[in-house]
Amino acid sequence: MRTAYSVETVRAAERELMARLPEGALMQRAAAGLAAACADVLGRVYGSRVVLLVGSGDNGGDALYAGARLARRGAGVSAVLLAPERAHGGGLAALRRAGGRVVGADGGGAEAVVGRADLVVDGIVGIGGTGGLRPNAVPLADAVERSRAVVVAVDLPSGVDADTGEVRGRALRADLTVTFGTHKPGLLVDPAREYAGSVRLVDIGLELPASAELEALQHADVARMLPVPAAESDKYRRGVVGIAAGSARYPGAAVLAVAGALRGGAGAVRYVGPAGQAVIARFPETLVSDGGPKHAGRVQSWVVGPGAGDDAATVAEVLAAEVPVLIDADGLRLAEASAVRARRAPTVMTPHAGEAAALLGVEREEVEGGRLAAVRELAGRYGATVLLKGSTTLIASAGGAAVRVNPTGTSWLATAGSGDVLSGLAGSLLAAGLPAVDAASAAAYLHGLAGRFAADGAPAGAHDVAEEIAGAWRSVVRA
Template sequence: MRRAHPVEAIRAAERPLLEAAEASGDPDAVMRRAAAGVAHHTAALLRSRSGGVFGRSVLLIVGSGDNGGDALYAGAMLRARGCRVEAVLLDPARAHARALAALRRAGGRAAGFRAGPGAGATPPDVVIDGVVGLAGSGPLREPAAGIVAHHAAAGVPFVSVDLPSGVDADTGTVHDPHVPAHVTVTFGALRRAHLLASPACGRVEVVDIGMGGIPAGPRSVRRPDRAEVGRSWPVPGPGDDKYSQGVVAIRAGSDRFPGAAVLCASAAVAATSGMVRYVGSGSGAVLAVRPEVVCHPSVAEAGTAQAWVVGPGAGTGAEAVADIDAVLAHGLPTVLDADALTCVAAHPVLLRGVAASVLLTPHAGEFDRLTGGWDRADRAGALRRYVAGLRDRGINATVLLKGRVTLVDDGETTWSVDAGCSWAATAGSGDVLSGIAGALLAGGRGDGRAAAWPAVAAAVVHGDAARAAAVRTGGAGAPIGATDLLSALPGAISSLRDE
């Protein structure tokens, strides 16, 4: 498991190092340590893309803060390894003087920005982004925006110091324009944006600069360890039977949307070895695909279960609302998805007196209905505020906010799950996700109080299955449907357990 921390925690952990360096008479000692890491990973990128380091061309885009100093020192180190290094100083009067002197002593060139070069000029082999650091906010400004756009269009890879410029450290907001980093080199510990905005950061490398460990706080973000997810996946033991492994009941589908019932129930069957009960008008369609599912005519007549899933394709009328109320009255862990979220948004009283954990799984539009409008630039902050509001009402809620980077928040911890692709952005994939999560709530680590880990584990394997389905024939991948994702689910679980 990896943790990412807010700016104030990072600064507090760095302070003793910086103070010790100042007291020693070498105020740039920490900066040079950081720069050595930047130089190392830049050299590795050069080798991987061009086969070597000597003679390669490196461009530094240098701002006025410490990240600019890191970039300049890194440039001096790369120049010592035979690279041709040129620095564009966005604010020459405020560039880090000692680092700039080091670059020039090593034979690197540095100058303030000037228009050009022309379109026919040879692009550098790599650009190091030292524009702004932790204090930066908002989009790239000129002339940095134009320089970045020019080299990005030419296909030049970027190495960002600490964070890609144009990405906010705490919220993970990715502004337009921003640096499209191939590699981000950070120091001591991850920043929140490294997990909240991971697609914009590229591969993140953490360099040891002697900073002590940072304890997890309420604003820390966690990324699950894949091996831990695999180890925790519920599998049958010698004494297990279909009941002891967890029974999940599903209220999904309708005459209009029978496919939602099939996808949700099939995913629950594939996720664990327990038992799946089904309630709804889609029994015929479900049994045609999954004859092992036990069907019931109503919520009241469904047998014993350890968890419920309600909502995919189930409608939003009076009958659907009544079924949600009846399910929640069972006092069992419950996943509310799709139409159930629309019902909850229209009838918040449905969540009154929820006795067990409830997992809400909205996409951005459904979250908009639940919240009445939210700040999409700060997904993690908006999610935490909504969950905190539910908790203040005595509702034991966890929310999974879907996306390329899926966020799970239970009011105490924020989890970030980057699927590594967006192939799951297809109709019906949410029905598959809710079926997986419900099965894990019934048979996994969900214990009647906590839904966060089953939600996280479901998100991990859901993303894996989407990626596996998209690349099933090799190459870069191809569009998939939810049935393709579902077919890839057993293999994804097996691979995860094998890590």
């Protein structure tokens, strides 16, 4: 599992470690890792042209010391100091001793040097920075964008928020971010993640709390969560998921939700709604009921809302059930907030950014620009586990204290019906007995992998994604 910690937590861990180390040792560890990463990017260090963009913080010092190491290996290293009077003195002296030179940030000299660089090291702003780039850094950012240089960010790209992943203004886009001690939330959450490029973690010896601000599951984590039938299991012991979805206008939503549910680990799927004939025609193993949810038979979880139209009565009936419930699509619009908050059994909500904005009473752009804040606010407001879909899928536990980020998605999943498949899959994992946050996290992980397998570099439909869930499941458990 990859973990990310807030700036406050990282700073505290750094202070504790520095108290036990010789002065400057921690910065030297970071600089050594940064220099090694830069050397890997360059391939051939000797004769390469490296430009350091140096701010006033410690990451400017990291950049200077790393530049000194590269200069000693034969690179031509130039440092552009954005705040010369506050540049790290020790790092600047080390660079000069190694043969590096300093270029003024004013005028066109610095921009010309950037234009000739093979590699640019972004050490302008550290993890404590807020807001976008300051005005004096913008011309350099423009020059970097015009250049053909590879950009390596120190700890995180300048101009992005380390704790939230927000980008409030101009930011410098990196090809590689070398981060120290631990990931920061902004490196895993869009829109900041988009600026980070590849991320390389350098261990500098920090001792961090067991509980992180953000988690990203990996294959082994998901494999431990997925249900495995025991020898004595039958279809009912494995769990039964109910699907209340679809309408005369959107029968396909029901079919796709059932498709996801059938591949999610539960032993049986019950369907209620007006799309029974379409469901049976595609999946004859489905248990279809002509009555409402109360007359469908026993289930261990419900999925309600995909393609439901304006069927508020069914949504209300499902919310009254004393089993875990997943609410998606039209169900999010139709569900009474008070009814969701009053539930004692687990609830999972799966909005995309537009639906989340409507639930929060804000503009969609606010959700997309502050995804971490939005998912936490929704989880706290509704007392539900919230899976916020999008370029970065985030899962917040009920109340919003713990958040997971899904690393497996692909932009090809932005296709009609994909979310219906995800809802069925997550609902089935709920029926199989997974806690709400694990069911949502594992479903997002498998769904993302299935999307990758289905697309394989080309467009894919939601039904293709459903067909690849089994392959994604196998890839996880066999890793």
